[in-house]
Amino acid sequence: xxxxxxxxxxxxxxxxxxxxxxxxxxxxxxxxxxxxxxxxxxxxxxxxxxxxxxxxxxxxxxxxxxxxxxxxxxxxxxxx
Numbered sequence: 423x424x425x426x427x428x429x430x431x432x433x434x435x436x437x438x439x440x441x442x443x444x445x446x447x448x449x450x451x452x453x454x455x456x457x458x459x460x461x462x463x464x465x466x467x468x469x470x471x472x473x474x475x476x477x478x479x480x481x482x483x484x485x486x487x488x489x490x491x492x493x494x495x496x497x498x499x500x501x502x
Contacts, residue, residue: 430455431502433482433495438475445470446483446493456483456493 434456438444444457449468451461458470471493475481484492486499 430485431499432485433499434485435480435482437480438473438478440475440478442475444473444475446473447471448487448492450487456485 436444436456446456447454447458447462448471449462449465451465452459453461462468462470473483473493482495484495484498486502488498488502489496490498
């Protein structure tokens with residue numbers, strides 16, 4: 423997300439459960455990173471990103487908000 427605040431320069435390792443829906447922060451303002459807490463409502467046109475787990479496993483969600491493969495980390499934080 424181009425105008426998002428960098429929350430951290432690394433990924434968030436999260437165990438997801440098959441079939442469960444997760445709403446991820448895209449603005450960088452949430453106090454429950456990497457998940458959305460509604461803080462984006464203060465900045466306007468940004469909204470959370472819906473992610474549905476297709477299997478139970480560990481995933482690496484982006485922490486810098488600059489990935490090209492939202493919501494998963496692609497290593498973009500290494501260029502910050």
